[in-house]
Amino acid sequence: MGSSALTDTSDNADAVAQGGGKELAETGAGQTVFLVIGAATMIAGGVGFRVLPRLVAGRGGAAA
Incomplete structure (x- = not known):
């Protein structure tokens, strides 16, 4: 029929990763830590408020 439009990219010995070796993209894991800490703080505060x-x-003693 016709030749394939795809090119062979398996021989990339001199290829450089995108970004030039800089820091990897942020995954949002740091924000998840803050979310979990905030949720735990709110739960602990609610339990303390009741107890x-x-x-x-x-x-x-006299209750405030």
């Missing part, structure tokens, strides 16, 4: 008044009341 702290009970602890204060259990000691016989």
Whole structure:
């Protein structure tokens, strides 16, 4: 029929990676860490908000 329009790229011994060896693209993993830490802080704060008044009341002290 006709010749293929694809070219052979298997012999790339002198090819350079895109970016010229600079830092890899950011994956967003750092932002995920902040998200997990923020969620854990909110959960801990909610638990503390529910438990702290009970602890204060259990000691016989005046609740704020």
